[in-house]
Amino acid sequence: MKSIFNITLLALILISTVACKKDSRPNYEYMPNMYESVPYDTYQESDAFANGVEAQLPPEGTISRGYTPFDIENSTEGYEEAKGNFKSILDSTQVDHARGKVLYDIYCGICHGTKGDGQGNLVKREKILGIPSYDDAGRAITEGSVYHTIYYGKNAMGSYANQLNNEERWQVVSYVMKLKSDLEK
């Protein structure tokens, strides 16, 4: 009888030690004040701002370093204006299709397809439908219209302004125009 009691006790102790290890909470640290940074970490909660987070939008009216303003507004008229007049800032020596392709494949190819024919993986799997091909006659995209669409988004497509910087956007635009001319061949 006594031995049974002892065995249960041992089992209970073992179970409780094993149960203490839980993957849903972080491990102990030796000296937390050396592990945790004094300034705010990226995305940390913070009561310094009204909405309680460290990540803030730039104050209105400020321009961050390396920012290039884009004056054409987000509207149908703006789109038409960009389509007609807006030209790439890259000259022929700065266009790097290899880089453009890398960026295009990450951000655009998933829907528009690596060839620009509107047959990306999400379209093939019927998750998102109706992605037009770049050589679509009704749309007749130009450099300016592609840039406007990347910057503001269009219809179901969202803006990619925060994922690509100005120069990268133009690299993607020139790669899109290359895909378009390849498709039209």
Added chain:
Amino acid sequence: MKKSYQSLEVNSINNMKQVIHRKLGFNILHFCLIFLLAFSTSLSAQNGDAVAGKALFNANCASCHKLNKKMTGPALANVETRLAEDEGLDREWLYTWIKNSAGMVKSGDAYAVKIFEEYNGTAMTAFPQLTNVEIDNILAYTAAAPPAPPAPTPGEGGTANPQNDTNSNGLILGALALLFAILAGALFLVNRTLRNFAEAKGIEVPAKEKSKPLWKAFVDNQFLVLVTAILFLLASGYFVYGYFMQVGVNQGYEPVQEIHYSHRIHAGDNGIDCKYCHSSARVSKTSGIPSLNVCMNCHKSIYEVAPETQSEGMAEYGVDYNAEIKKLYKAVGWDDAEQKYTGETSPVKWTRIHNLPDFAYFNHSQHVSVAGVACQTCHGPVEEMEVMYQYAPLTMGWCINCHRETNVNVKDNNYYTKIHEELSKKYGVEKLTAAQMGGLECGKCHY
């Protein structure tokens, strides 16, 4: 004999003629049919091909229209009857509208202007390349019975099956336990009966002799005690060391997030590049938790998951993916019915998983963009993880090990060619590792 042969010949010629005639007749019939079909589709146009229409709809219209749900443009199920009944507009109006909607708005067509304004002046793309027959097909598709909303039966069936499985498993286990209990009881009973017999017959069961207990024998042997004590101390030392070494290491850390996000579905099944969402890994120190507008790039259109994905989630992971998408809409302030942002947002409290101590510096862009290290090298098979967990220990030994083993790609790096050559000469190697290029210096990561 001869006559019959002749008649046979005549017959065969006749037959041949008949064959030619039949073919001709068939051709005429064929032609008539084509003519009729062409005539009927171009004039009465009531019977377009819904199957062809579906393909056309998915290719041309689906980016802005769904059948049963408002999107960038209005829902299109039964659009023709709706327009005919509510607005008195016929198919000709639709032809013109689809081919050049902007022109119609400009010319001041009452309903065209109304719908243009209702959708905040979003101009519908012109489709001059669509023929009337193709538009008929599309309209036939929109008029066809809309695909029944994902019937609850397959979903329930999907969840019920595994439940049945677990039930039957439990049943089998229970039966086994019962069987063993009966066996044990039977043995006990047999034993008692045998003893009773022995007692009744007057046979004395030989009692066990009291021998020296084992523990006393053990204590008496002092050498054995010493060896055991040393072994015990060594073993406990090993475990204590192991325990202290894992303090501060979060390998396997798997917190529950506020919104259940499945990397398996996004990066694995759909093959979305890691850098699509974690775009700042290319250019900055942190890899970046995507802001919710990145989610909305796709989830503006994907407002619910495929029925099979949903039932798989419920059955295997106990997660209602559609409810998680609703959580996203709530956080980002997206009104799915009205298809616009309400402006009421609330930040999502993601729990950080990978966290280096403050005294160690790590830069993502240096590893991702410059070195070209695949994300999976440190983060493991993320594309298979339903719930994200920390794959690598993220200890200093782990960092250093990789720096010692990884060769640096120095090709086409003209700026540093000279220094790379000097280092190669110094270490007498063809390929330089990160460690040989100074990747082990303390000040590189601790300052």
